[in-house]
Amino acid sequence: MGGHRPELLIERQWAMLEQKARESERRSFFLDYDGTLAPFQTDPAKADPTAEVLLILERLCHNPANQVVIVSGRDAMTLDRWFGTLRLTKVAEHGAFISRFGEAWQALPGIDLSWKERVRSLMEDAVALYPLSSVEEKERCLVWHYRRVTGKSVDKTAHHLLQQIARAIPQTVEVMAGKKIVEVKPAFINKGTALRMLALEFCADFVITVGDDKTDEAMFEVSPGFTIKVGPGATAARYRISGTRAVLQILKRLAGIPPLAGMALWNGQVDSHTDK
Known part of the structure; x- marks a missing residue:
């Protein structure tokens, strides 16, 4: 990236x-x-x-x-x-x-999903620690959501979960951290x-x-x-x-939708972010 x-x-x-x-x-x-x-x-x-x-x-x-x-x-x-x-x-x-x-x-076609059972188990262990978190299962992906969980300890748990999953999955599968999620999917x-x-x-x-x-x-x-x-x-x-x-x-x-009267393009938002 x-x-x-x-x-x-x-x-x-x-x-x-x-x-x-x-x-x-x-x-x-x-x-x-x-x-x-x-x-x-x-x-x-x-x-x-x-x-x-x-x-x-x-x-x-x-x-x-x-x-x-x-x-x-x-x-x-x-x-x-x-x-x-x-x-x-x-x-x-x-x-x-x-x-x-x-x-x-x-x-x-041709996607191996044999990893899902092991990864689901690891994510469910995280849900047991944080009941406000949840596991979302899609056909090709698994996602652990923890947006509703507060406190710094959950971020450490997310990092640990990511490491656990990385050790448990084959090279054809990838795990990534997103915005309050840990997601696993086929790498390609x-x-x-x-x-x-x-x-x-x-x-x-x-x-x-x-x-x-x-x-x-x-x-x-x-x-x-x-x-x-x-x-x-x-x-x-x-x-x-x-x-x-x-x-x-x-x-x-x-x-081609006209803006509301007096509304600027950015609606008052000033982008002052810098790269992290």
């Missing part, structure tokens, strides 16, 4: 990107969901998209010159429930499953692989990729267009913005 300092995406720079978008014939939008289109929730099950997010996506999808792709770690069923009526492409479990509009989900599945394939299919002359977490770095590293990191942290992205409100404002402008 790159660790350079990205440029802060201020109004002047965004005007330049917006002009390039207007001049383009075909546009691709690769958008993470949690932490990008929607703020993180203490309970991940309560992170449904707002009416505002759905309106923005619907407007973007309405233009046949746009390719809109939600690239998420969420499971396929959740993405179908949230976005199934929109004319967009959905990528679930970091690239393990892809569904183009009107088509069934396609899964990557990542968002960058999905982006590369879908970008080649659509051949857009304007590509924008937005994400906030470590899993989004795989997209930033291969995206042929403009890459935007949401929030702090070292990144391979070229630009940085402050939060989900800023994301929605720039997408509104690209979708």
Whole structure:
């Protein structure tokens, strides 16, 4: 993962990107969901998209010159429930499953899942220590969530769990720490692989990729267009913005939705983050 300092995406720079978008014939939008289109929730099950997010996506999808792709770690069923009526492409479990509009989900073949039982047991031990934490099981991934747990001791437990899992899994599987999660998935599945394939299919002359977490770095590293990191942290992205409100404002402008009277692009947010 790159660790350079990205440029802060201020109004002047965004005007330049917006002009390039207007001049383009075909546009691709690769958008993470949690932490990008929607703020993180203490309970991940309560992170449904707002009416505002759905309106923005619907407007973007309405233009046949746009390719809109939600690239998420969420499971396929959740993405179908949230976005199934929109004319967009959905990528679930970091690239393990892809569904183009009107088509069934396609899964990557030949994936060994024999590691899941051992990893599930380790995660359940962590839940026994912290009952407010939980294990989320997807078809190709396992995730330990501890966003509802307070105190410094849980961070030490997360680090210890990560080390335990790393010793227990084969080289074809990877474990990573995210924002209050520990996630395990097949190593060759990542968002960058999905982006590369879908970008080649659509051949857009304007590509924008937005994400906030470590899993989004795989997209930033291969995206042929403009890459935007949401929030702090070292990144391979070229630009940085402050939060989900800023994301929605720039997408509104690209979708042709007029801002509220007196509302600036960044809605009062000043991005003063530095790389960690």
